Amino acid sequence: MNAELFWENVKKRIKQQNTTQEWIAKRSGISFNTFQGWIAKGIYPRVNDAIRIASALNTSVEYLASGAVQQEDNNKNAEIIDRQLSCVYEHLKIIENVVKGLT
Secondary structure (H helix, E strand, O other): OOHHHHHHHHHHHHHHOOOOHHHHHHHHOOOHHHHHHHHHHOOOOOHHHHHHHHHHOOOOHHHHHHOOOOHHHHHHHHHHHHHHHHHHHHHHHHHHHHHHHHO
């Protein structure tokens, strides 16, 4: 396993999300100095820290470690988004009916 690849993928996700290493470290519950030290020294974080970093970046540890994107994850995310959109549309219909009743 290549720690440099892990951190390159972390940096790539940070850039894609237009955020900062400091923000991701904070959101992961890791001190910024520790986070930067791991990157500078090419050290893999402990598993629980890698999971928190991946979660903060809305990705999987597998992606960070290998660059591989699981199709299952994409399908699962699409299903979650679809369910959430359905709820949003239902709420919009309720709001629309309330507004019609007020006018």
